[in-house]
Amino acid sequence: MQYEMLRYRRCWREATDLRLASVIPGHSAAWSLRRPCEGPRRHSRSGPSGLVSPNCLESTESGHVFVDCQERRLSFIPTANTWSNKPKHLLLARNRIKVLPDGAFLGYENLDSLDLQQNQISLVEDGAFQGLTKLTTLLLQHNRLQTLSEEALIPMPNLGYLRLYDNPWNCLCPMDSLVRTLQVPSNRNLGNHARCAKPIWLKNMKLKHIDPELLCKEPDPANNQQSDETGYTGVLEPSSIQSKPDATTVCFTYHYPQIRMDCSNRGLTEVPSGIPDNVVHIDLSHNSISHLKARDFHAAKSLRTLNLSNNNMEHLDKGSLTGLLHLQELDLSNNNLTFVQHGVLEDLYFLLHLKLEGNLWVCDYSIQYMVYWLSLHPGVSPSGLVCYSPLEYAGDSVEEYVKAYNRECPKQQSRPDQDQTDPELWNTLMEAQADEKKKQSADLSIISSEKKP
Numbered sequence: 478m479q480y481e482m483l484r485y486r487r488c489w490r491e492a493t494d495l496r497l498a499s500v501i502p503g504h505s506a507a508w509s510l511r512r513p514c515e516g517p518r519r520h521s522r523s524g525p526s527g528l529v530s531p532n533c534l535e536s537t538e539s540g541h542v543f544v545d546c547q548e549r550r551l552s553f554i555p556t557a558n559t560w561s562n563k564p565k566h567l568l569l570a571r572n573r574i575k576v577l578p579d580g581a582f583l584g585y586e587n588l589d590s591l592d593l594q595q596n597q598i599s600l601v602e603d604g605a606f607q608g609l610t611k612l613t614t615l616l617l618q619h620n621r622l623q624t625l626s627e628e629a630l631i632p633m634p635n636l637g638y639l640r641l642y643d644n645p646w647n648c649l650c651p652m653d654s655l656v657r658t659l660q661v662p663s664n665r666n667l668g669n670h671a672r673c674a675k676p677i678w679l680k681n682m683k684l685k686h687i688d689p690e691l692l693c694k695e696p697d698p699a700n701n702q703q704s705d706e707t708g709y710t711g712v713l714e715p716s717s718i719q720s721k722p723d724a725t726t727v728c729f730t731y732h733y734p735q736i737r738m739d740c741s742n743r744g745l746t747e748v749p750s751g752i753p754d755n756v757v758h759i760d761l762s763h764n765s766i767s768h769l770k771a772r773d774f775h776a777a778k779s780l781r782t783l784n785l786s787n788n789n790m791e792h793l794d795k796g797s798l799t800g801l802l803h804l805q806e807l808d809l810s811n812n813n814l815t816f817v818q819h820g821v822l823e824d825l826y827f828l829l830h831l832k833l834e835g836n837l838w839v840c841d842y843s844i845q846y847m848v849y850w851l852s853l854h855p856g857v858s859p860s861g862l863v864c865y866s867p868l869e870y871a872g873d874s875v876e877e878y879v880k881a882y883n884r885e886c887p888k889q890q891s892r893p894d895q896d897q898t899d900p901e902l903w904n905t906l907m908e909a910q911a912d913e914k915k916k917q918s919a920d921l922s923i924i925s926s927e928k929k930p
Contacts, residue, residue, distance in 0.1 A: 531555055538734050541565040541589075546572070557584025564588065566733045570616070571595045579604035590614035590733055594640070597621055603628040614638040614732055623647040623674075627654035641671035642726050646684065648673035650693035657689050670726050724749035728759075740764070741784075748773040760784045762808070771796035782806040786832070789813050795820040804828055810861060811835035816843040822850050834861020840870040840878045848879045 533546040533555070544564040546555065551572040557563070567588055574596040582588070586608050598620040606612070612633045622644040630636060646652065659668040673679040679687065727749050728740035737758035740749065745764040752759065754776050766788040774780065780801050790812035798804070804825055814836040822828075831851075838844060851859055864870040870878050 531559070535560060535562070535564075537562075541734075543734060544568065547592075548572070554581045557582075566590045566592075568592045568731075568733065569596070570729075570731065574598055575600070575621075577601045577605035580607055581605045583608050585609060586611065588612050590616075592616045592732065593620070595619045595729060599623070601625055601629050604632070605629060607632045609633050610635065612636055616640045616730075616732065617644070619643045619729065621645065624649075624651045625655050626651070627658045630655075630658065637666055638732075639667040640730070641668045641684070644671065645674035646671060647675050648679045648682070648684070648687060648692055649676065652684075653689055653692045656684050656687060656692060659684050660689070670723070721747055721750040724752045730756075736779075752777045754778050756780060758782045762786045762788070764788050767791050767813075769793045769797035772799060773797050775800045777801065778803070780804050782808075784808040786810040786812070786835075791815075793817055793821045797821065799824050802826055806830040806832075808832040809836070813837055815839045815865075817847050818843075819846045822847075825854075828854065828857050831857055831859045832861060833859055834863070836861070837865045838862065838875055839866050840864035840873070840875060841867075844875055845879055845882075848876055851876075 531546055531549050531551055533544055533549060536543045536545070542560075542562045542564045543566045544560055545568045547568050548571045551569065552574060554569070554574070554577070564585070565587055567585065567590070570592045571594075574593065575598060577593075577598060577600070579602045581602075582591070582605070585591075588609055589611060591609070591612060591614070594616045595618075598617065599622060601617075601622065603626055606615075606629060609632055613635050615633070615636060615638070618640040620643075622641070624647055625641070630639075648656075655668075658664060659671075668684050671684045673682050673684070673687065679691065722745065724738060724740065727743050727745070728738040731737050731739070735757040736753070736755050737760070738752065738756050739760050741760045741762045741764070743764060745761065745766055747766055748761065748769065752774065756777055757779055758781060759777065762784045763786075766785065767790055769785070769790065769792070771794045774783070774797070778800055781803060783801070783804060783806070786808045787810075790809070791814065793814070795818060798807075798821060801824055805827055807825070807828060807830070810832040812835070814833075816839060847862065851857060851862075862875045864873045864875055864878055
């Protein structure tokens, strides 16, 4: 608005000077040599021309040029000549783009991936992706698409990864060509998890599984699909009870520069299933996951960072972190954990950062496994391991508590779960046992010598 006001004032001054130059002798006529002030600039179909470049981040990783325009409130596709180098990856997620017109990506012929998820896209014209012959990855999930023609995909012969889920697909005749294309066996990674939103008799059916013949076939109006006797039951997908939500549909997935999943604030009560094995970062914070179960992350073998903060979590099963051999950062902060049972951390060989603040750590015998494990992994940088209770230790470092505990009770016998004790206690017990064996051996030697004649 401020820019438009300044432009209006400049135009008014130009017009005034032109009038004065024509009627007042000696008045400068310099303005008359300039082009008259133009009206609002016209916008091309691919985006506004002549506008200031959006405040996007251009970077290069492994020789690939990335342009990150996520969350820039864009309502148009920036023209290709906006960037200093031709991008290989264009990230336009979480903007306000509503339409992809014909030729929207002309000039982006080097693109390998295009991320358009979480916009407001309701229309993709058939020629929108013209020129993207090298594109392999297209992300259109979490938009408002009801229909999409196969024609829109034809300009992308190398497309091998297409995400379309969380769109309100209207599975009628105009979707026939797209559904048939998605069901070609060689297109196994195109359109997975996308489901019909309407009509009612096809609702929740996967585009991959629907019979294309049904799209152009209207149901008999005399039938009532909700009736047991005359219902339109031949096309309904059997309802299945899923014990867990599916990560690929519940979470937002970002593929570049590294594959990460944002599952935060999704109302989850447990870790979703189907986490892909190539995900590097996953954020499960600010949910209601109170309990980590064994094998929750067994398929996520590539994870480097795992954020489980702010979940009111109370318990971690043994085996809940099994398989995370490459994990480097684990955030368990702001939960309700009181201790971590023996064996939970055993697979975390390469962990570097462990965030533990904001929990209810109880400084008693059960906390010693955590300190013991940290003592065996000096490369790990823990934070927030502070006693919450009992009251006399509140605010003390857990490590200092364990040291004081061992000084005060050096000869304490182990409990049945002695595998959770501090190694210093174990050493004390073994030394005592060794001394006892030596004493027994000495006694036997004396008895043996006394019996000799």
